[in-house]
Amino acid sequence: MHSRLQRTIARPAEFHGFGFLTGADVALRFLPADDGTGIRFQRVDLPGTKPIPATLAHVVPRQRRTAISNGAATVELIEHVMAALAGLQIDNCLVQLNASEAPGADGSSLDFVHVLLEAGIVEQPARREVLVLRQP
Template identity: 45%
Template sequence: MPERRRQRTLAGLARVRGQGVHTGEKTSVSIRPAEPGHGLVFRRTDLEGKPLIPATVESIVWSKLHNRTTLARGQAEVQTPEHLLSALAGLGVDNVLVDLTGPEVPGCDNSSLPFVEAIEEAGIEEQDAPLAPLSVDAPITVRDEESGAEVTAMPSTRFEVTFFAEFPEGYFLEPQTVHLQVTPKAYREQVAAARTWIFAEQIPGLLLRGLGKGGTRESVLVIGKSEFVTEPRMRDEAARHKALDLIGDLALVGRPLRAHVLARRSGHALHAKLVQQILAAAT
């Protein structure tokens, strides 16, 4: 059985304001301390009754997992929560109530760094309640046979992620690999600043589908076939952001994870299926 640790919440209130990368709507999140056992829960304060949407696999909207994660309970949605969830998981926060003023979590610069900075400013404190991490006892793999994407959870005494990013033929970028043991220090230094990215040729189709309305040259890494269209923060920013997204999607397990998760060319839908399989194996 993995070693238990104390649960963690925020010492104070953390606020982040910005524009949703897909809806383009200006929204804010107020991340509030919560009691032990509360988990990561969103509250839509702009809707009647202020409905609660827990960040769990049961809340996933499976039809909206192509470019982002979407959570919902009834008609109340939380779009694009993965960067905030990634920051909370990366910093080891277990219990918060996140007040959201619109349908989409603010994208800010489309990394998780604004959330990390707000959480660190509020402070993190331990609670007088134990929490047992969820361990993976045997390898679990899910794959997409059509695309060749796959993600595997391997047994480990700690939480590690490795992402293998591959790019289509004809693009200038070589494959990129990012590995980190997910600790608050490693998370902040290695992945938090990595932004959402897109191939330049995908932008018209994204806009036609009513998405990407809040993207800017400063907040999205745009990759052309022969060069970066917008300036990268680091050469392997694309792979680092995929690792950031993976950590956020794995937060839907609902407990600290003890596993080494290796992903190749995968996205939100495959990550969500892995979460399902991890939870099924634990029951």
């Protein structure tokens, strides 16, 4: 079984773009997070709302996009942000947004990858939890 240390970003990083659904200007900020935190999204335009863990338990049904909610806040179109974090093997990160959706770019995760690489990636003391499928 493959095992490695958890990872986060070394320093905050920002990306600005527009929302595909709303057309609004969207600011997205990646922040380092403690080991064991996971990926969480937080709506800073809704004061007092707690971060939403990017887990299956928080997914809400949408057509042709991925959305998560904690009941008080919802974040839409997170799939390209999640792809960038997963592709770079970043386990822990707080993603803050000032809108209901992640900003669009060229329709891929490439711009997010560049921003995250500029922030730097660091290992953390805790080992990464590995899930193994034993049956299809």
